[in-house]
Amino acid sequence: MSKIEKVLEAFAVGDAMGMPTEFMTLGYIREKFGLIDNLLDPSVSPIHANLLQGQVTDDTEQVLYLINEYAAEDSVTVEGTVRGLLRWIRETGAVEKGYVGPSSKNALERIEQGEKPEEAGKGGTTCGAPMRVLSAVLCAGEKADNAGLAKLIRNCSLPTHNTSVAMESAAVLGFAMYAAKLGKNYTEILDYIIEGSERAKGMSKEQYVGASAAWRFFSVRERIERCKSPEETMDIIYNVIGTTMEANEITPSALGIFAYAKEDVWTAIRMGSSIGGDTDTIAAIVGALSALYAQGHNIPQRVVDTVKAVNKLDFGSYALKAASFR
Numbered sequence: 001m002s003k004i005e006k007v008l009e010a011f012a013v014g015d016a017m018g019m020p021t022e023f024m025t026l027g028y029i030r031e032k033f034g035l036i037d038n039l040l041d042p043s044v045s046p047i048h049a050n051l052l053q054g055q056v057t058d059d060t061e062q063v064l065y066l067i068n069e070y071a072a073e074d075s076v077t078v079e080g081t082v083r084g085l086l087r088w089i090r091e092t093g094a095v096e097k098g099y100v101g102p103s104s105k106n107a108l109e110r111i112e113q114g115e116k117p118e119e120a121g122k123g124g125t126t127c128g129a130p131m132r133v134l135s136a137v138l139c140a141g142e143k144a145d146n147a148g149l150a151k152l153i154r155n156c157s158l159p160t161h162n163t164s165v166a167m168e169s170a171a172v173l174g175f176a177m178y179a180a181k182l183g184k185n186y187t188e189i190l191d192y193i194i195e196g197s198e199r200a201k202g203m204s205k206e207q208y209v210g211a212s213a214a215w216r217f218f219s220v221r222e223r224i225e226r227c228k229s230p231e232e233t234m235d236i237i238y239n240v241i242g243t244t245m246e247a248n249e250i251t252p253s254a255l256g257i258f259a260y261a262k263e264d265v266w267t268a269i270r271m272g273s274s275i276g277g278d279t280d281t282i283a284a285i286v287g288a289l290s291a292l293y294a295q296g297h298n299i300p301q302r303v304v305d306t307v308k309a310v311n312k313l314d315f316g317s318y319a320l321k322a323a324s325f326r
Contacts, residue, residue, distance in 0.1 A: 004138055004319035007291040008063075009304050010265050011134060012315070014287030014308045015059040017273040018280035020045040020233065026238045035230055036273045039306060043052035047098065055308035057099040059284045061092050064318055066135035066156065071321035072257070076152040078117055082159050086112065087271050101245065104128045107160035121162030124207050127250040129157035130169035130213075131281050134288050137177040138322040143261065149178055151200040161247070164200070165210035169247035171200035172213045173285060176255065180292035186262065190318075206289050210248050216241050217252035224259045225287075230267065233260040234275045243277025250278055254286040261286070263294035 020040040021029050033040065042260040043049045051057075062085065069084030070076045089108055090145040094100040103124035110120040136156035141147055153174040157167055173197025173239055179189045197214035237256040254272065261268035268290040272283025291297045308315070 001315070002319045002323065003292075003295050005121055005315045006296045007138070007288050008315040008318055009307075010269065010287035010291035010299060010309070011284045011295045012056050012060045013287070013299050013303055013307050014269045014272055015056045015267055015280050016054050016310075017303075019051060019055065019057055019152060020281035021273055021279045023278070024272075024276055025049060026234060027272050029276055029279075030231070033274070037270055038323060039303060043252075050097065050186035051099075051146045051207065054306045055065050056202055056307065056311050056313075057093055057097075058088075058101065058104075059161045059281050060311075060313075061088055061094070062128075062132045063135045064313075066132060066264075067139060067318050068140045069324050070135065071324060074325075076080030076139050076155050077324075078155045078158050081156055081233065082111060082117055085159065093218075098185060101128050101131075103166075104160045117159035120157050121160050123163065124161035125163050125208060125210065125247055126161070126245045127247050127278060127281050129161035129166040129255075130173045130247050131253045131278060132156060133174040134177060134285070135182060139173050139325045141325045144178070146175075146195055146199060149175065150196075150203065153196075154203045157299045161202050163206045163208045164204050165208045165317060166247045166249065167203035168197055168200035169213040169251040170205065171196040173254065173289070174215070175199070176258075177289055177292055180289060183295070186293075193323055203273075210246075213248045213251040216248065217255040220252075221259050224256050227260055228306065230271050230274075233257065233272055235290050236286050238275055243275055243279075245278040245281070245321070250281055250285070253277075254282050254289065257282070257286045257288050258293070261290055261312070262298055264291060265290040265294055266299050268300065 065088040066084040069080045103126045107120040136152040175192040179192035269287040
């Protein structure tokens, strides 16, 4: 099994595990479920009771649709992102299922009405850009330079999240993921996070007031590295950074979990699912980042098998398409 296939498995498992607890508080999750270690029944969810146990949401669907689109044209472009996202929203019933993000929904509706992607994406500050940046990272050849990687991340983000806040959050996470994909060590990944933040400064002309995802992460990194338990780590992230669906909270929250769990993918996913707020997105992206860093994962096979079966997913086929980029 390829490394990319393992990464996609980790992303999807994080999405499915975090789905039932999405927008619950950390305190409520801790009291009712503890540190989650299984796929909860969505009947416990106030917003996703209509979904199946182990079902993925827009996080996984968008990444897979975009890998398909980028592979078909052998490039990560704005036009390919638009085509992939429009196909996704039409074919999956995401609006009816209730899990399409507000920025993406609004932007895609405007694009369908004839607006240019550069204009439609203005105003998008939520987590759609970091949520799907994995597709650009996996389709970036291993010889991509920093400028080239930044361009791919911009192309993946722009149609729905053409703002400085969202772009920086996507670039910070994307550069961290790419460094892990290349086999860089933890210290080198920290350097890539800084580089991603710097590269993001010219990505969008829409300059929004908002904290830097990189600065937020580095403000808690050393405290987290001294933590002795997942609970202590989650308390810091939840109360200092926040875990709402804003891009500049999602990215540093996931990086904070990664700073604690590192190559322990299963612990990273469990923490992401248990931290409260936008749990499915946090668990998905930190699961993928940890899996890239570990060059595999330690998720129980029964959980992987359930997610694959419920969603009828063949991650191997997507991995082959991503691996075709050199």
